[in-house]
Structures are given as structure tokens and as C-alpha cells.
Amino acid sequence: MILTVTPNPSLDRTYELPRLTRGSVLRATDDRVDPGGKGINVSRAVAAAGHRTIAVAPLGGPEGALLARLLGEHGIEAAGVPIAGSTRINVTLVEPDGTLTKVNAVGPEITEAEAEALLDAVQSRSAATDWIACCGSLPRGLPPQWYAELVARSHRAGALIALDTSGAALTAALPEHPDVIKPNAQELAGAVGRPLATVGDAVKAAEELRGRGARSVLASLGADGQLLVDGTGAYFGSARVDVVRSNVGAGDASLAGFLAAGGSGQGALAVAVAHGAAAVQLPGSVMPTPADLDLSAVTTTAEIPLDRPLMEPTS
Template structure:
């Protein structure tokens, strides 16, 4: 089983507008409400791929009830801790000129007792899981070393842990040696305090992560694919050119593919191929964190994986 942790779940509200101007009444052409959060995207894609998947985290209020209902509609199995606060909403305002403005609520403040309940829930679910994926930010009240503690608990239980977050959460998490990370260039530069200017710089940083005990470290190159270190090797993963409809959620879909590959005990290069195929398949869809299984399967043959170091 793949256990996905999404602590700061959201209700994503997508408004299509002709234009947007401050201080004016703006009428939407359409509105779309979907469960949101990086982990929700991961769980959705892994469910589509046919993997036994459970997503957990915090849900609260009427918004949380709505999100839980939508997850059920999508066929995603959720097992959440209910909190006193209200699950956040995140608004995306899309105008006809192609611009997108986002308004992100901070989310509920979680109490110590609610965190304690989550740790109990995590222990129960961890016993059934083979792979753990933690994605995204955390709500207020959750300590910055929380992911690091979850990583250590997973490793004590002999389970693999994939971490996709940023900032101090990432820095503390790296120290706990997760089995997979995928920092982008900005995040690595923030961690290291210097700029990365060429492929050799990326390879060097990947080597640093591998030497620090992280089994797999990926750096996205956007439409050019990615560089990925696995144990003692570094690979260049190249994806085909596609008609991108919406890149949002492609990184989460990539993580879902990696988790599925690990769950299936695929060889390293096939794991990377599946991750890249899922990320690319998501970009072909208007919906974030969604792929079509048949499209993923067709893309697999178009992904090139080359060992470069």
C-alpha cells in the first residue's frame, strides 16, 4: 500500500474570468471546485494507476466535509483526522489573456491534541503501508521537524519514505534521510547558499544528496526532463515535446509515478521512466493531478533514460 500524507489539504476553486481588476465587480464565466493539495494529487494519480493508496492528513469544518465527499466521488480512499478549524480554500483566477492569480488561505491552526491523534493514525496506517509519500506544506501549529519525525518512524518500521516539500521542512527532512526528494533549483540554492549555473553543478548537488544517505534525488529541468541520482548513478531523463494544457500538478504526478514504481519493485530506470510519463501525462490535461492510464502507458516508450555519471 502507498500511504500519502497531505497535512494542509485545500478546496481548490478555479474561476475563469474575462479580465480581473481590483475594486471592480467581476463575474466568473465558470467555477470549478476540486480537492486540492500536493498529496491529494499524488493519491489521485496512484489510484488511477491501480495502486492501493490511502491519503491522510487533517480535515475540518464544512469545507473538510465537502473535500472528503469529493475524494469519495473520485474513488480516492481517505483516512483523515478531524480538526476544530476549517480546511482552507485556494483560489485560482484565470483570465483570457492567460494570466493566473492565486489566493492561498493559510489553513487551520492545529492543536497539540490533534497532532497527537494524527501520530496515532499514522502509526496505524504505517503498519499496512509499503511506501510513504509526504507532500506539501503543513498547517499552523505543526512543528518544522514534523516530517523528519515521520521519516524516522517510517524507517524504524522498514518502510520507504518519499518527501516533496520546501524550505525548513525540506532542510529538516533531508537530515532524516528520506528515500526520495525532488528539490528544484531555487530550493537547492536556498539550502546551499550559492547558485547553480550548469549541468555539472546539478550533478554535484545530486551526488551530495546521495552521499548524505538519500537513495534517490531528482532535480526537475521543466520541459527538458530531469536529472536523477539513484544510489551511485546519475541519470538524465528526457521527455517528449507535448502540447501542454496545464503544468500544475505535473511534479506531484511525477512523484506518484516514482511511488508506484517503487511499490512494484521496478528496476531503477523503469521507475524513472514511469515517473516522467506520469508528469508528462498530467501536463496534457486541464485538471491538475490527473492522468489517463492509457496515455501514461503510451508515453513510457517515449521517455529516454541515459546514465551520465
Template sequence: MITTVTLNASIDKAYRIAQGLEVGSVMRVADAHDTAGGKGLNASRAVATCGEDVIATGFVGGHNGELLRSLLDADGIRHDFVTVANETRCCINVLDANGTSTEFLEPGREVTAADVAAVEDKVRELAGRSDVVTIDGSVPAGAGDDVYARLIGIVRETGKPVILDTSGKLLTESLCARPTMIKPNTDEIAAILGRKPSSLDEIVAAAREVREQHGVEIVVVSLGGDGAIMSCVDGEFRGTAPKIEVVNTVGSGDTLVGAFSVATARGLSLPERLRYAMACASANCLTPSTGNFELEVAERLRAQTTVERI
């Protein structure tokens, strides 16, 4: 079983409008779609698509929290959330006739120290029954910048691998707890090291430096359409996916995390974990939904994805 932790879950609302977005005007929505959102819930759908058992936890509250639970039920995702007093946030993505996406992202509403203690207990319980735990995304007000470090420590006490996918201070403040894997981009590498790598050689060296300095076992740096770099105990590797006609890149990083956790639970070698995860992330780019890719397509892409030692 894989557990995903999403402390700042949301109802993601996609609004499609038939014209260009006009500021100060009444805009009528042609089509609306609600999704249980947050990076960890996107990863949960990817895990389920891969055919593995997954359970989602984190904070939910109010009427939006009930809607989020029902949306996960419809997706076939098991969940065991901590219920909080404040409403779960909403995030709105307006997609206009020009193909432009405009997002309105609410902050997570405040949680209490008691809420945080409850989610720590929940993660401890679920980690003990899990093969892998992922901790994903941002956190609501009141959770604290060190909450992920504490959750990572709880998972590590159970002896289970823990994947951290976040950014900013949440990432830098959590490295002391030594997550098993992180997935920074070059901006996040810069926040950790104080310099931004530019060339491929610099990215490889930076990934190795982050791993060695902070005791992280696996550092995966996404290069977008140029693949990914992985630094691990076996060395440094570059993954290259086949060229595809992209439909939607939203959630491809979350899919990579979910699929990497699946490959970890299945005991694949480190290069094969990267190859499997990249193939699933590529398959996600071929569908309009997040995490609901076609597994057969992912398997075909996996055969065309290369991972080579640098």
C-alpha cells in the first residue's frame, strides 16, 4: 500500500469559457468540472492507475471537504483524512477560447496545533501499514514550516521510504529529516545550494551535491521535455522520454512521484524506477485528465524511454 499526504487539499474547479477572458466583465462559463485537487491527490490517482492500493490522508474541512471525499470516492481512491473546522480551499483554473489558462489559487485556511498533532498520529498509523509514503505540495496556515520535517521523521521511524515533493522553505526546512527522495527543479536546487545550475553538467553536479550534503538517497531533477536527471547511490543517470504530441502537462510531475512510489514498492532497480515513472508522466501528458492516463500507453512509452548512466 502507498500512502499520500496532502495537507493543503483543494477542490480544483476548471472553468471553460467560449471567449477570451475580459477583466471587469461578466464572464459566463460554458463548462465546469470539479476535481479533488492537491499534488498528493494527483499522485494518488496515478498510483491507482498503475494498479496499486493507495490511501490518501491530510486535512479536509466543511462542505468542500465533504465534496472532496465524494470526488475521491468517484475516482476509487480510499481516504482517511483528519477533519478540521475550516473549509477546504478552492482553486480555479479559467481556460479561455485562446487556449490561455488563468489560475486563482486560494491559500489553505488555518489549522490548529491539535489538527497538526492529529495528522502526525494519522501518518504514523498509516506509514506502519504502507510500503511507501509520499508527502506533497504546500501547507495551510498554522501548519508551520517544519511540519514536513516532523512527518518525514515519523515515517522514517517506521523504516519506510518517504518521498517529498514540495518547494520553497518547506523543502529547505525539511532536508534535515533526510527524505528518501526529492524532486526539485532547477529553481528549487538554487534555493538549496544558493546558485542555479544552467548547463547539464552543472545540473548533474548540483543533484549529486544536494544528495551528498543532505543525506537524501535519491534526487530527481526534471528537465521538462529534455527528460530528467537522477543522482542516487548507484551514480548519476539521465532519463530521456520519446517525443510526444502533448495534450496537457498539468500534474505530470505529480504523476511521476506517484509512479516512482509504485516502482519503489515493487522493488525495481533505481534506473528502472526512473524509467517507469517517466513513462507514466509522459502518458499523463497525452490526456486532459490529471493522473488518469492509460496504462497501456505508459507501457508502450516505457519501452521507448531510455535511462543511461552519465
């Protein structure tokens, strides 16, 4: 069973537009609303793959109630922690060529008592989990050290921890030795404080984060593929993608696939790449099912193309 923690969840509304014109009244060709937030997306992908998952998240207002109902419709057990504020609503605008414009709300401020209740909700369920995935930005009211405390408590309970966050929250948690961290290329560059221009640069950055405490690093490199660096070495995976429809939640789908496949090794990397490739070919933040996966389109190797320039080099 995979438990996810999403400190700043959302309702994600996606509009598909024939074109995006500033200052105009726009008519959508399609729209949908999904339960959102990085950890909740992981739970959605885990549930879509047929595995049990519990989503721990602060829920408030009618938006929080709708989010809990949508989670149930996706086959996810919602372990909601009541808060005084209202759950945020994010908006994504999708153009025909796949260009996304996202508007992410700030979200509610979490009180000290609500923050402690979140930690307690995770700790009370830790013993029955295979993995705990802690994902996303921290809302107002939670200090950068909050994830570090969650990782420490979960490890004391004997749980394995995957952490997908960035900035100060990531660097503060590294000394607590999260079992997997899952940055994208920009987050990886930010964590080491230098730009990444090649796959080799990404490998060096991942190795540096392992030296600072992470036990393994699963890095999404966008269209270039994914990188896994752990105690056994480094592995690179990529997949053929015919049409990119939306990359919202693709990294979360990758993490779900990786954890569901055991959370270590080249085989789990292949499943992660397959999940990410399937997700970008689906609308909005729809998570892939087993029928959407194409492992035959995935290649993984320990022969890393170190000199290959990244298609989207980081700043």
C-alpha cells in the first residue's frame, strides 16, 4: 500500500481552448475538474494501476469536500485533516499544440495545530504502508523543516519515504536520508546551485544530492527521459512519445509507477518512464491505466549518454 502526503492539495480545473488570446472572451472546447496536488496525483496513478492507496491532505471548505468526494470516485481512501481555510483551485489552459498556461492559487494558511494533525495522520498509518510519498510545495504556515520532521518520524516508524519537493524544503530534508527524492531538471539544478546543460551534468548533480543524504535520486529530465542514481550506479531511461497532449502530472505518474514497481532498480525505472510517457499523451491531469502503458517503447541503460545536451537546459 502506498500512502501519499499532499500538504497543499487542490482542485485542478482544465480548459482546452482553440487558441489563447489575451483580453478576449474564450470558449473552451472541453473542460474537466480533477483532484490535484502532487501527492494526490501519485495516489490517482497508483489507484489507476490497481493498487491500494491512502491520500493524507488538509481539506477545508466546500472545495475540500468536493476534493474528498472526487478522491472516493477514483478509488482512493481520503484521510482528510480538517482545516479552517479553503482548499485551493488551480486552472490550466491547454492550446491545441499542447502549450499549457497554468494559474496556481496560493492556498490556505496552515495553523500549528493543523500541521501537527497532519503529521499525526501520517504517523498513525505508517506501519501498514510499503511507501510514503511526500509531495509538493508547502502551504503558508509550514516551515521548510516540516518535511524533514515528517521523514524523521516516518523512518522511526519503519516506513520508506519518497520525497518530491524543491527549494528549502528539499535541502532541509536531505540530512534525514529520504529513500528516494524525485526532482525535475530545474529543481535538481536549484538544489545544487548551478545550471545543467547535459545529461552528465544531471548525473553529477544527483550524485551530489546523494552525498548530502538522499539514498536514491529519480530525476525527470523532460523530453530527454529520466535518470536514476542510487547505491548501485546510474541508469538512464527514455521512451518514444507520439503526441504530447498535456504534461500536467506526468512526473507524479512516473513516481507512482516507480514506487508501485518496488521503488528501486532499472526495472522500476522502466515502469516509471512508461507511466510518464503515457501520462503526457492523456488530457489534463488524467493518470494512465495499465492499458495506456507501452513498455516496448521504453529503453533503459547503464551506459549514460553523459555528453548529450539537454533539450531544455536549466538556468
